[in-house]
Amino acid sequence: MKKVKKVLAIVLTVVLMAGLFAGCGSSQEDTNAAEVKDTANNAEDSKSAGAENKSTAVKKDMKDITIGLSMKTLSAPYFAAQMNAAKKKCEELGVKFIGLDAQGQMSKQIADVEDLIARQVDIILLNPTDPKGMVPATKAAKKAGVPVIIIDSSIDPSADFITTVQSNNLENGKLVGDWLGSQMKGKAIKMAVLSGEQGNPAGENRRNGVFWGLTEYQLREEGKAGFEIVAQGWGNWANEGGLKAMEDILVAHPDINVLVTENDSMALGAIKAIEAAGKKNDILIAAAADGQKEAYALIKEGEYGATGMNDPALVATTGVETAIKVLNGETDFPKVYYTQPMCITKENVDKYYRADADF
DSSP: HHHHHHHHHHHHHHHHHHHHHHTTTTOOOOOOHHHHHTTHHHHHHHHHHHTTTTTTTSSOOOOOOEEEEEOOOSSSSSHHHHHHHHHHHHHHOOOEEEEEOOOOHHHHHHHHHHHHHHOOOOEEEEOOOOTTTTHHHHHHHHHTTOOEEESSSOOOSSSOOOOEEOHHHHHHHHHHHHHHHHHTTSOOOOOEESSSSSTTHHHHHHHHHHHHHHHHHHHHHSSSSEEEEEEEOOTTTSHHHHHHHHHHHHHHHOOOOOEESHHHHHHHHHHHHHHHHTTTOOOEEEEEEEEEHHOOOOOOHHHSOOOEEEOOOHEEEOOOOOOHHHHHOOOOOOOOEEEOEEEEOTTGGGGGGOOOOOO
């Protein structure tokens, strides 16, 4: 009981801290209620904004515009899908596109941004390898007269950028946590967590969102809250990393009944370890974010619980559309522009699953 109370105290502290961060205007994943409300229907807002600004004079013909994209990596399907979606959107618009892969190396990404500036792109979309390390690159771009839009990952508030386009990691996680509470109602939870990389703000918000949503569900429906987190593994966002981390966790904690991961790729790897250990029917699996088609397929079959919708194509195409607005002279952008959060379960997966999707 003391252990459960200790975990509950930690979780409630996370919730309170998340609430404090929500009021901090400098946070890159600001959960300010008004902003979340304003961006809940981003697709509709984007259409409206486009209609209102049709009369704005374009600085260049579309065919003369070049958009540069610097990706942190293309090693995971999620990031490859993001690059492909941005390229496809530029082709549809008749805009020139240059995409570069930093291969997970901050030094290479800094050089990539310098390369894009030297190639005289009109605007840069940046998925940063490091939130602080890439700040000088944004300042160099601004000095050269090249605006920067951050996509998907967050960057330190001291960076020079127009806006960040990303999924709402905290809200996605909260929805998944609420679903998890409904599935485990009345049961003692022994949870393992698979995280991407230490210090990553997206990963922190994803797991904290799940803890928050789970706690709120328990308080609302059961009048009390508590769960035990027995292990945290690090899978580097990858299938192989998830497999190895889960193998280690199952050796040390064979009695876990819930696995929460910070993305689908790690969960898909972990499933292999779970099946090999003969625990396929003993562990409920949920990811705080992604929406990978392989995960959707397993959700359809009832072999994977839920995931938060973090659509890389939507983030990338919204980033390109925002870039065009910037080049058209628009200046009124929030510091963070969220796509709509969603928990994908067996009940609604058919609405989102596409077998031919890149991701």
